[in-house]
Each structure stands twice: as structure tokens, then as C-alpha cells.
Amino acid sequence: MKITFNPSGVCCRQINFEVDENNIILDAEFIGGCAGNLLGLKHLIIGQNALEVADKLNGIQCGSKSTSCPDQLSKAIRESL
Template sequence: MFTYTPKGVCSKQMMFDVTEDDTIKSLRVIGGCPGNLEGLSRLIEGMAVDEVIAKLSGITCGKKSTSCPDQLTKALVEYKQGESTEIPDSVKAGMKLVESFLS
């Protein structure tokens, strides 16, 4: 799983998995509009990374010059360039604990 800190949007962190054939396996976003981001996550699951970048790049949100979908494309570009960082297992465990309290 790779993580990205978006800039200029309401979401605080994006985490995603990509398969060996460059297909989005999963997306998890912390912060932002929960319904919209859950919908986005479901829509891009199974899509090729390059297709997601092509379809979502440049989308804005209100008067902002970017959006969560646009920030996702920036995260995917970084992933492709090998600049993303993998989330340590200890952080993953802490995130699961927080999610269980929020559910």
C-alpha cells in the first residue's frame, strides 16, 4: 500500500494498492467528502493507473485549482515515478484501530 498527502483539498491522506499489471486494487482516503470519495474508490477499482490519470487529471473543486480526484492523479504519477512511500505495518495497525472506533 502506498500513501500520499494531498495538497489544497479537504482530504488529508490517500492510500492505494496497485497490482503488478498496473491496475488499481484499492483506494482509501482519510478526510474529505466521505460519500464522494467512497464512490470514487469503487469506480476506479480495477482500472488501469494510466486510465485513471487520463480521466481525473485537472478536475477542480469549487474555486480550488485542484480536487481530490486531481490529487489522486498526482499520487498515481508519483507512484509510477517510484516516489511514493509504503505505509509501515505499525501505522496500518493503528489506522485499523482508529477505524474500528469510528465505525
């Protein structure tokens, strides 16, 4: 299943990711935001259980913001699964 999510409150403008029937993340793409950090995040989450990833990333803040790109990915996963 391919999912597109439009995050709010972060630099990233769009998060695209794909999960299989076992909720394993097959691919991820972040449009906008901190390229190096988000590329690193992509490589860390591919092959992982999406719900476990959502649990680990939930509530992470970026600077003084109440959310972050990882937190928004967590929200995207929870909303889509």
C-alpha cells in the same frame, strides 16, 4: 504496491491505494474529505488501470480551488508509477 500520498489544497488529508504489477488499482482509501463522493470514487476506480484513471482525473477542480481530491489522486498515481 501500496502507496500513501499526502495531498495538498484539498479536504482529504491522505490517499492510500494499492496497485498490482499490471498497474491495476486493487484498493483505495481517502482519509478526510467528502465521504460519500470519495467512497463512490473508490468504487469506480478499483479494477481500473491506474494510468488511465490518472489521465481521466487530471485537472479536475473542486469549486474555486485549482485542484480536487480526484486531481490529487491523479498526481499520486503519476508520482508513484
